[in-house]
Amino acid sequence: MKIWSTEHVFSYPxxxxxxxxxxxxxxxxxxxxxxxxxxxxxxxAEGRLHSHRLLSTEWGLPGIVRAILGTNHxxxxxxxxxxxxxxKKKMELCSTNITLTNLISVDERLLYRPHPDNPDxxxxxxxxxxxxxxxxxxxxxxxxxxxRMSANAIKGWDAIExxxxxxxxxxxxxxxxx
Amino acid sequence: xxxxxxxxxxxxxxYDQCFNRWFAENFLKGDQGGDPCTESFKxxxxxxxxxxxxxxxxxxxVEFMGPNKDKPES
Numbered sequence: 001m002k003i004w005s006t007e008h009v010f011s012y013p014x015x016x017x018x019x020x021x022x023x024x025x026x027x028x029x030x031x032x033x034x035x036x037x038x039x040x041x042x043x044x045a046e047g048r049l050h051s052h053r054l055l056s057t058e059w060g061l062p063g064i065v066r067a068i069l070g071t072n073h074x075x076x077x078x079x080x081x082x083x084x085x086x087x088k089k090k091m092e093l094c095s096t097n098i099t100l101t102n103l104i105s106v107d108e109r110l111l112y113r114p115h116p117d118n119p120d121x122x123x124x125x126x127x128x129x130x131x132x133x134x135x136x137x138x139x140x141x142x143x144x145x146x147x148r149m150s151a152n153a154i155k156g157w158d159a160i161e162x163x164x165x166x167x168x169x170x171x172x173x174x175x176x177x178x
Numbered sequence: 179x180x181x182x183x184x185x186x187x188x189x190x191x192x193y194d195q196c197f198n199r200w201f202a203e204n205f206l207k208g209d210q211g212g213d214p215c216t217e218s219f220k221x222x223x224x225x226x227x228x229x230x231x232x233x234x235x236x237x238x239x240v241e242f243m244g245p246n247k248d249k250p251e252s
Contacts, residue, residue: 019202023194026179035182037190037226039237041197041219047210049201054230054237056182077182077235086206098236 002142004149005127008157012164014114017122018084018091020163021112025055027162029155034058034075049084055095076100089114105131106145126153181222183229189222 010017025033035056042050055078080095091112097105108128115121130145132138181190196215204210230237 015206019198019206022201023198033179035180037182037186038193038197038219038222039226043210049205054182054226054235077237079238084205086208098238 002130002146003127004130004146005125006150006153008124009115010122010124010160012122013120014089014112014122016164017160018112020160020167021091023163024159027159029159029162032057047087051082053080055080103133105133181226181229182233182235183225186222186225186229189218189225193218193222
């Protein structure tokens, strides 16, 4: 089992960041995510928005790798549950893979909150538990996965910033001569 | 962005547009009344649930019937 965690600060207020987080895909930094679907969405008694989503990822695994993994499928799937609390200004996402589960388990948690020292900034805490099952190289592979997650986390932050910047451009009028 | 079910992509986009607008303009501003997206969500959901069953995606809470139930996880 490998536990990995990181923190990142966005130079945007919380509302801006989570609007982007809700619309994160597609983006150029995460081309492997090829499908996103909402399975369920509801408000709870405390006014928090719960969303259950299914993400499809395509890694382009070569045929021989797929044969070793024992799968004919080229896509892997992740299930995600998110909770947005607009009063407390917290957005929490928890996700886990639902395919290849006999080989590996990746449980990830993300939490977006306003920065405690500056409300114009947002802090993201991200952590994951990675468990490779049934292989003697387990801890080595877990280490590799953790490194991969660090690289992907950085892409994820860039993706949020990209979404924010592209949304900002939409709001700028072309001419201000009126 | 596509849906996991190819036939559902247009319905997904219609729902997403409705939701993103409601999320930004209503929900985050403290107005939780009247979800304008229920109809488009129902249409979209019917399609997605069918696609999930057809593709045998092991989603929590989706019932699977038939001979594939016990096959090894992929």
